[in-house]
Amino acid sequence: MVETVNIGEDLIQATVDYIVKPGKKDYSQTAVIFPNKRMGIYLRNKLNETIGTYYIPPRLFPIEGFISALFSLNFPGYTEIDDMTASFLVYRSMINIRDEDVMVLKPELFEQGYFQFFPWCLELMNALNEILREGCDLNRIPQSQFKKFVQLGDYFKNYKDFISLMPVVAKYYLKYLEEDNFATSSMKYWKINQLIETKSLILPDGISRYVLAGFNVLNKVEQRLFKLILSSDLTFKKFLINTEIKQISDSYSPFHLQDRTAADLGYNIEVPDNNLSWFDHSLDIEIYPTPNFEMEMMGIYRIIEKILEQEPELPLEKIGIVLPRSESLIPFVQAVCSRFDTNSVKFNISMGYPFKRTPVYQLIDSALNLRINLDSKGCLIISDFMNLLRHPYIRIMLSDYNSDDFTQLLAIIDEIVVAENMITSPYPDLKDKVLNYCKSNHLTPEFAILESIEEILLKPSTETFCNLCKYTKTILMKIKNRKKEFGYLFLDDYLTTAATALDQMVNFQKRYELELENYDISDGVGLLKYYLSKISIVLNGTPFEGIQVMGLMEYRGLKFKHLIVADVVEGILPENRKYDPILPNDIRKILNLRIYSEWEKLYEFGFFSAIMGAEKIYIFYPDYMNGQKTIRSRFIEKIFYQYKKQLDVDENSYTYYPQLKLTVSSPQPVNAVKTKPIKAMLQSPDYYFSPTSLEEYLTCPLKFYYHRILKIEQLQETLEEADALHTGNIIHRFLKEVYE
Incomplete structure (x- = not known):
């Protein structure tokens, strides 16, 4: 029932081998269930390659899809x-x-x-x-x-x-x-579990063969469902585990997770009687520490460039890139993808990106902030108004007009605002000031731009929440209808995601006829912005075309010749799951939910199964991210530990431990020259060393030279709230001024 496929073997091919029979064309009685949609795409492609001619395909289900199919069969008439x-x-x-x-x-x-x-x-x-x-x-x-x-x-x-x-x-x-008669994804799981416990679950008709492939770990409902299938009297049922069999019973091994998965299904995996390590020491791994995130992206670009130069005939889909955190996607596209000719080097991106980090969210945020004060006080906050007009997508919205005229009007408004020290103003007054300024200075920009700004951004009603959503969507549609000539990255995906969410909010209010009593626009704006800040843009890409870019868990069961893994630092690999105030660990144990340590093991399995399924691996970790010092991941430490263990084994065992090709790359040492002015500054009685500067010197003399001597500051991302360093500096300055 439960069989293992070695981690170095192709799980997709092994699954297809269990499905396909010589000369058979009808596989409609076979169901294949797998963890995610991506694996289903690869299975379908491999089936086409293997069978080659017309055939009736098996039913392919990602686990979410199979649960939904069971729910629809057993509980018809529900709406998601x-x-x-x-x-x-x-x-x-x-x-x-x-x-x-x-x-x-x-x-x-x-x-x-x-x-x-x-x-x-x-x-x-x-x-x-x-x-x-x-x-x-x-x-x-x-x-x-x-x-x-x-x-x-x-x-x-x-x-x-x-x-x-x-x-x-x-x-x-x-x-x-x-x-x-409503359903959510989680409610479907719960209802299916109820039917399993009461032994009343109806499985789909016409399926006599089940292949369950690629599952690393199962939740409680999936365990019960698969046990039901595997214990049934069906013609054929098989659960395929893609693992490293040598030491699956070793609790230190990341693959021990699958020993537990098999045990949860009531099966024991037979382990060969040997002393082999779970780690494959023949792996060709290169580990690259980089000074910061920007240099990490540059390093990834150089590696891809080198691969393409050395192996020009290599299909691009044989190169995989793991981005473990979604926030790295757009910087990766800008720093790596954009450097290649998109006609010859394509990238297939299949992962999500937080909508809150997109320019469209920033545009919505600026427009809604403007309307809060306009609707409640009748005046524009000039800083909000100018922030909105300077957004690059506003030029798309106003692309019917000459871009130079719009630039000129912005400059005129800026000059008026500075000259009059203007903080707030009714829009008609501001418009009159612009017209008078142009007349007195003999300027003739296209004043219709001012009317369009008023019609689109300032006049539409926001009296109800529905109106507020429609106002926001109107702005987005104005941009969507004119976007083609501008070519902004992923703009269509951003706009479609936002428009879908806005439609959901409008339909929701219509369904429940929710109208706020004593409506305050700030209430609606707060809800709208909060909801949009929690959604993600899903980029599905084009399978089998280009270099594959995915999140870590999307790589389950897939094999690549070259695999590049970014951001291998603590807090990302494994993810640092913050304390959950609603479901803390002891409550999770009572409710029989997974705790953080179990998620950590899942990340560990995902990381090692991905790298051990590739021929050449490149691991990157930046020393600094967002201005904060990082610590390289415990997964890298585990690689080093396994490599060092190899040196202590008996020499007769070296046939089992081929030498690990491990390259730790680092920049060449740079000498800082002490010029006469620098020596004079250091020897001056007015110069002193703070404890922080001494620590910096002991940690990295070159950093001390750049930071303390040359006064070069590292670029930092603007934070929404002051961090500890800024707070400390403010308090020090305050105390200094008070006591001096």
């Missing part, structure tokens, strides 16, 4: 809903919870309404989704005991009531979903 609607049902659950007919939570938490409570709703919804997806048995938790346990716990005060009510909220949440 978006996060806005789901979050409102969470809100409805909270305000209807009663304990012996007495409201448990303080009414003032809710008296301002859903819009103010929305950030809490999203947090609670995410926690509830995790509980339901794991198939938590809510009935087995005694509410009174659970509540007492939470009240005695050391949790954030504001979260205690919510934690104590979590099982009850989950029941209400499910109740409202079922009453409205």
Whole structure:
């Protein structure tokens, strides 16, 4: 039932080998279930290559798709809903919870309404989704005991009531979903789990063969579902594990995770009787520390350039690039992809990117900030107005006009604002000042631009939340209809993602007829911006065309000749999951949810299975990111440890431990010349060494030279809030001025 495919072998090919039979053309009775959509694309392609002629394909399901198919079969008539609607049902659950007919939570938490409570709703919804997806048995938790346990716990005060009510909220949440015939992804998992426990789950008709491939770890619902399939009387069922069999039982090995997965399904994997290490010492690995993130991107570009020069006939899809954090995607595209001729070197990008980091979000943020003050006070905040007009996408929106005229008008408004020290102004007054200025200086820009700005950005109604969403979408559509000639990167993806989210919000309000009493635009703006800040843009790319760029977990089961892994530092690989105030670890254990250490093992497996499935590996880690010192990942330390262990083995065992081709690349030493002015400065009685500067010198003399002597400051990303260094500097300056 459970079989292993060695990590160095091709899991896709092995899966196809189990499916395909000589001379057979009809595979409609076979179902293949796998972890993600990407693996399904590769399976379909490999099937086409193997069979070659017309055939009836098997049914291919990513696990989410299979759960959805089972849910539709067993619970017909449900409609899948978006996060806005789901979050409102969470809100409805909270305000209807009663304990012996007495409201448990303080009414003032809710008296301002859903819009103010929305950030809490999203947090609670995410926690509830995790509980339901794991198939938590809510009935087995005694509410009174659970509540007492939470009240005695050391949790954030504001979260205690919510934690104590979590099982009850989950029941209400499910109740409202079922009453409205609504479904979410997590609710589907929970309902399927209920059917498995009552032995009433109906599997799809016409399927007699199941192949389950590529799963590293399973949640509780998936375990129960796969055990049901594997224990059934079907003609054929196979669970394929892609692992390193040599030391799968070694708890230190990252592949031990799959030994547990097999055990959860009721199977033991036979391990060969040997003393081989789980780590393949014949791997060709190069590890590159870089001074900062920018140099890391440059290093990746150089590696790709070198590969293409040395192997001009190599298919581009044999090169894989792992970007473990989505925030690195756009810098990667700008620093790496843009340096190549896109006609000859293509990149297939298949990962998400936070919408909050896009220029479209910045445009929406500027437009909404402008409208808050305009609608509440009748005046423009000039700084907000100018920030909006300077956004590059505004030129797209106004592309019917001459760009030079728009630039001239911006310069005129700037000059008026500076001359009059203007902070606020009604728009008609500002427009009159511009016209008078132009007349007195004999300037003739196209004044229709001012009218268009007013019509698009200032006049539309924002009296209701629906109007606010429509106003925002109108701006985006003005840009979308004129974008072709500008060629901004991923602009169409940005606009489509934002427009879809805005449509969801409009439909949500229409569905529940939610109109705020005493509507305040700041309420609607806050909800709209918060919701948009939580969504991601999904870039699907074109499979089998170009260098493959994905997140770490998308590489499950895929093999490449060259694999480049970026950002291999602590906090990214493995991800630093912050303390969860709603589902802390002890609560997770009670609810039988995964804790952080289990996620860490999953990242470790993903990393080592990816590199051990490639022929040549390039690992990059920057010393600094966003101005902060980094620590190279424990995964790199594990590689070094395994390499060093090799030196101590018995010489007769060297046939089992071919030498690891490990190159640790670092820049050549640079000598700083002490010129006469520098010597004079250092020897001056007015010059002193602070403790920080001495620490810097001991850590890196060259950094001391650049920073303390040449006064070169490292470029830092502007933060939304002051960090510890800035806060400390402000306090020092304040105390100095007070006491002097």
